[in-house]
Amino acid sequence: MATMADVARSAGVSVATVSHVLNGTRPVLPHTRQAVLDAMDELGYTPNALARSLVTSRTRSIGLAVSAIGNPYFTEILQGVEAEALRHGYGLLLADPHDDPVHEREVVQLLHERRVDGLIVAPSAQPSALLGYLERHRVPAVFLDRLVDGPRDIDQVCAESAGPTAGLVTHLAGLGHRRIGLVAGLPGLSTSSERVAGYRDGLAAAGLPYDERLVAHGESASAGAERATAALLSLDAPPTALVTANNAMTLGALRTLRDRGLSVPGDLALCCFDDFPWADLFSPRLTAVAQPGREIGVQAVRVLLERLDTPDRPARTLRLPCTFVHRGSCGCPEEPRPSAGSQQPAGRSPHSTKGPVS
Numbered sequence: 001m002a003t004m005a006d007v008a009r010s011a012g013v014s015v016a017t018v019s020h021v022l023n024g025t026r027p028v029l030p031h032t033r034q035a036v037l038d039a040m041d042e043l044g045y046t047p048n049a050l051a052r053s054l055v056t057s058r059t060r061s062i063g064l065a066v067s068a069i070g071n072p073y074f075t076e077i078l079q080g081v082e083a084e085a086l087r088h089g090y091g092l093l094l095a096d097p098h099d100d101p102v103h104e105r106e107v108v109q110l111l112h113e114r115r116v117d118g119l120i121v122a123p124s125a126q127p128s129a130l131l132g133y134l135e136r137h138r139v140p141a142v143f144l145d146r147l148v149d150g151p152r153d154i155d156q157v158c159a160e161s162a163g164p165t166a167g168l169v170t171h172l173a174g175l176g177h178r179r180i181g182l183v184a185g186l187p188g189l190s191t192s193s194e195r196v197a198g199y200r201d202g203l204a205a206a207g208l209p210y211d212e213r214l215v216a217h218g219e220s221a222s223a224g225a226e227r228a229t230a231a232l233l234s235l236d237a238p239p240t241a242l243v244t245a246n247n248a249m250t251l252g253a254l255r256t257l258r259d260r261g262l263s264v265p266g267d268l269a270l271c272c273f274d275d276f277p278w279a280d281l282f283s284p285r286l287t288a289v290a291q292p293g294r295e296i297g298v299q300a301v302r303v304l305l306e307r308l309d310t311p312d313r314p315a316r317t318l319r320l321p322c323t324f325v326h327r328g329s330c331g332c333p334e335e336p337r338p339s340a341g342s343q344q345p346a347g348r349s350p351h352s353t354k355g356p357v358s
Helices: 004-011 015-023 030-043 049-056 072-087 101-113 128-137 162-174 190-205 222-233 247-259 293-309
Strands: 061-065 091-095 118-121 141-144 155-159 180-184 215-217 241-244 269-273 287-290 317-320 323-325 343-345
Touching: 004 015, 004 030, 015 030, 061 072, 061 101, 072 091, 072 293, 091 101, 101 118, 101 128, 118 293, 141 293, 155 293, 162 180, 162 190, 162 241, 162 269, 162 287, 162 323, 180 190, 180 222, 180 247, 190 215, 215 222, 222 241, 222 247, 241 247, 247 269, 293 317
Parallel strands: 061 091, 061 118, 118 141, 141 155, 155 317, 180 215, 180 241, 241 269, 269 287
Antiparallel strands: 287 323, 323 343
16 A cells, blocks of 8 residues: 555655645645645555544535525535535535524534534524534534624625616516516525515616515425415416516426416516526526526635634625526517527616506
8 A cells, every 4th residue: 555655755755745735734836736646646545534634633524504405506506615625625524404493503513523624504594503503613614695694703605686686676677567576585594685675676776666465475495486476466466577586486486377377478477586407498488597506605615715724814705796697588589599698797687668567
């Protein structure tokens, strides 16, 4: 079995240099680092992770706690986290808190007990137990996607929410709609409250009044959105256009419309927050706000590694821009595939000159 000394001889460097490459304890010139890595490959050298963690007090592992892992948006985040962690030589331990505050606290403790160097968490709507644990044990952590008020030493990474949602509303208003409904997310999540705020901002920008009856909470889930959409359609004066606040709720809203024999955009125009891989397979294709899920994951890892290197630096919140993906469900003419040329920063929506819709 090859040893560090064997690697050092093959690469023409000292054992200390091999150690620095493996443990990241001191900068190494790129060509020297590559020579060490090439020697490791040639000799089949496998570092002893346990021994290395005893030397560095780090396991070079990150814990990721994200609910709804099957959601394409969170899958993109997971891909970004994994790729960036691997690029820096870190492994990944994954847990699904199921958006349950009690389970969230338990899985975070479990990951911490596995001696991960830090945690990346998409917090639930009631994160007090989570915050208490992180504070008591001084666990380096980054919150992603959902923001939490209060923690002074926890970094946060998310996409913009309010502005892009306002852009969807003003786009629909520009098409002549005067009664625009919102299927909102789970109360207590920052993403839900920010998208409701963006909805109200969009109405105000379009000179439209806010009517609380046109906002129904879909609990961030497909089944909840089915009920919320049904409630909106049952109003004496139902909306002529709808904004759905995440991809799961978009599917629920579409299911309700289908069950009632209603067409998009003929009977109801639709814009959705969250693009997803099959959004352009619907007929019509779905006009959406696309979040930079993979980049959110990448940035969360980078921010966490900065925290590990500089534990006392001030916490920061990083917001990433979204993209407006203009298709046909809003009632505009379908644009030719591919639609890359129709993408633009969310909130800067094209408007048609279509007259008012009653």
